[in-house]
Amino acid sequence: MESKINRITDILRRDDGISGAMMYTEQISWILFLKFINDLEINKAEEAELDGKEYTYIIDEKYRWDVWACPKDAKGKLDLMNAQSGDDLLEFVNGELFPYLKGFKSITADVKSVKYKIGAIFEFIDNRIANGHTLREVLDIIDAMDFHSQADLFQLSLIYEKLLKDMGSDGGNSGEFYTPRPLIKTIVDVVDPQIGETIYDPAAGSCGFLIDAYNHIRYEDVKANKQRELSTEQLKFLNEDTFFGNEKTPLSYVMGVMNMILHGIESPNIAKANTLTKDIRGLEEKDRYDCILANPPFGGKEKEQIQQNFPIKSNATELLFLQHMMNYLKLEGRCGVVIPEGVLFQTNKAFQAVKKELLERFNVHTILSLPAGVFLPYSGVKTNVIFFDRKGSTSDIFYYEVNPPYKLTKNKPIQYEHFKEFLEVWKERKLTDNSWIVNVNDIVDYDISAKNPNNIEVVEHKAPLELVESIKANNAQIDGLMDEIKMILEGKDIDA
Template sequence: MTPEAKLRGLIRAASDQMRADDNTKGYLSYLEQLTWLLFLKQYEALEEDRAAIAAIDGTDYLQVVTGRYRWSEWARSELTGDALIEFVTQDLLPTLRKLEGSRRAERLATLFQSVTVVMKSGHTLREVINLVDQIDFHALSDAHTMSVVYESLLAQATDAGWSGEFYTPRPIVDAMVDVVQPKLGQTVYDPCAGSCGFLVSVNERLYPQALTTADSELLKSRTYFAQESGALAHFVGTVNLLLHGIDDPQAIRRNTLEEDVRSIDPGDQRDLIFTNPPFGGEENPQVQRNFPARSDSTELLFLQHCMAKLAPGGTCAIVVPDGVLFRTDQAFLSVRRRLLNEFSVEGIIRLPSGVFTNAPGARTNLMFFRRTGAPTKSIRFYLVRPPHGRPGFSKSLPLTRDLLTPAVEWIRDGVETAHGWESTYEEIAAAGYDLNTRPRLQTEAGVQADPLDVVEHLRRQVGVVQETAARWSESLDRLDNFEAGNRVQLKNFIIERGDRAAGDPAERLVGVSNSGGLAEFRGAAASDRSRYRRIEVGDFVYNPMRINVGSLAYCRSATEEGWVSPEYVVFSIAEDAPFSADYLLFFLTSQAGRDEINRHVRGGVRARLYYAGLENVEVPVPTDSTQWDAFLESMAVLREVTRKAAGASSASDLASLLFAGA
């Protein structure tokens, strides 16, 4: 039996013992207890190794944990039952919390501030200690064996919400680090660090580069930075870093999203960011105010945080769900536009479902971008598929590192592969900054793409519809949340827009349909087009004579920008408006909105609503804006997916492949 297999067996046996205790039957309870016991056992072995190395070098090593508080002293004593519980709670832990005299000692003292003993039986605790004591960390040839085994335990957590917050499969972690290729001297940061698997993986690359004492000190205290909101996750992550020789990890327990990204000091920006933020959650309106693009979707807030924390020239590798790539509501669209225009998005690896065992249905992506201050030129995409004959990935058939090797080589080095393709900035911008691109039907050499890649793309589209419909249905189940309170006049929350052309506009002319929406103007343009109005992303535009029947549109993407009739009204909503753009559009095109508009139109034969009349229109303020926004975002996604499906481009592409040469 290998040392790793033996270690795994002992940890499982200790876990089984802890489940027998009345107070530690739950996974979270016994994992915390087991974590600090394993830590103290391994930390003594770590200190013994350091003392031996110091003796060889002719120097002294000052141990942090000494005397009867060393593992070998108290854990191998005759203490058991109530006496053992009393020693640990009244003597050992209070002493560890007061350690001082060195950076390492103070870090341990901070770590143990939150540690408690919840086990009810001192006899069960004694059995667990005896099992842990059988582990000989000196015999483990791989310095990272403990990390590998520990993370395998985390992956088996039955509470998906907990494990999903900070466990990322090792093959994905290593692949992301392989793409970025960190170098000694760069600062490394994870804003939702969990077990600090990313930082440990980076340390594996950087440790061999540390050839001097100064290099070692740099790694131990000034390279790794982490934030984590969960108490247990923060403890686990700090332990993991300490056990990997990072004596003074800058790991802070806090809710990362409470930091205002518009006021981040340049000194707090980092060269490299690796992270797998929680997604699918929601944040309250107070937290959303810390971001330029407000949203209750945690994945979008974390992406904005990473964009702000990245130092000039730095690189971010982040896991994002499919929705980040294509959702059309204003917050998602504006973040993607800024990402593509101010950063260089280098590559996106599209993962199939099943790679995250705690969320088997989730479809996720690995995104890599650099802070350049210049627009993206092109993006390399890679679609990961399971080996032939396998329907997908699961806990019993996990994703392996070798399946990610072609993706890493394509994104990092440009090594061509059958499942990789490239899209230019112009192509993506023309599609409304939609990053949900599909595999090319043909490569430049004329070789057809694998039909299964196109099938996978269609599956992702179907998954989006299902997910969005579920959110919509969930929202509608709580109709009481869709209330509107006080009414406010628009004059306080809108801004007139639409600069005049002052010449013959070179760009396209745009029209507004009576059913809403923007399209290229097909009629006869005026001979003098110098007074045409400019419409850009984020603008509303309406026909003053037809707004009461629905001739009102909202410009969502660059592909809709252009010039509209000089008679049209163009405006945008202010940043402090108590409603979103989607909400205002929804209200003004509803029957209630049309009735309100009719109260302010002017003119006898042909009634019109000029901008002055629009300012007097009253809009009810949503009582729960979060619920309204979620509902309207779902409508927008469904509308967009339906529009794409109506074009049947993917289906026709698939037919071209399947019937080629028939």
């Protein structure tokens, strides 16, 4: 399957309508998605038939994959007489198929239905493949993929993750699509979401946090594709009422919803919305969530109109998102959020006020200091992860500093093994060279930055006369070097 995806990306790179990893991932996505929906519908129709029932198809016959994309002859081979290509194929896809799919959102009121989700996806996506013969090639390759079995779907989800990773590694604005999966898994491991809990990401992107939370709940062993035994009611709750998120960027939203569905979550509650436009005051407990997992955007500046939605006004995006998450966390709820280093150490009025509320109303139990370069190539900002729960106020904070054995770069990224010691020690708060504990009473001006006391450099103190002699010796050496440079510039022989 991976080799087929690689072939498709090579084909799309040659198309005049495609430029960059972001665009070819978008185009592969909608085609993969329609093949997936086709196979899903065939499975459901066969299951209904076995139960003596009739399945009602979501997609009308004319727009089903095996009618417009890859019709088959009596032998199950591609029906070359009826398989469109070139301009005819483009005319159908652009003029009929996409308008049909875009209309789904307006003809169904059930926001939890797959039909509504399909409409929501195609509302923000268009076919950008300019050559109909190129599209024909891609359709034929994807048609050979089988998404009927659980193992095939699992393989598809891994391939799609790789596509999103490649798009994230492309740099630029595509960084919003991809938080390193080892970091996501570490945060999910600490927050430890359970079946029956609600899980929320206010800046969902490609839904990496929500998908990892799903895997955490659904699988005993993800790599071995070994699922946990869950009741029908638990599976329904997991599929329909567990995962929630907002994403304001159209393409990120499309990728996120599609990613969730391709991972087997048919009805994710992802809204295309700017989280910060919601007034967080007056929130009821029923509107809050058990677990919040996020890597919200930071470094942005928000307008005065947006700031009015928050008790503590600030134009710093990261401070507004932090307030939002604090207010959306249920009693006994747990949160793990990536924040820039500045949030920890800045002590201006707004930052102090938010951190005061955070320490007094929530239990900030752990701060994970991440190494520089975690988010390369699209951001070099130093970051941390704050873990807090709504179980009383903070008494002391367990800090852990991640120190990989090499400098992180685009080609040498963070690995899950780099968090191994942290995951072993954080719960019991074991002290190592990389960990320490700070009592809340020792925090000054709400500066909660991670300063590892175990990394104090040894300073050699010299007597004043020794310092004077050392300075004189250094100056003499500098004078000698300057004389040599002067002689070279004058064309004289230094050895003369």
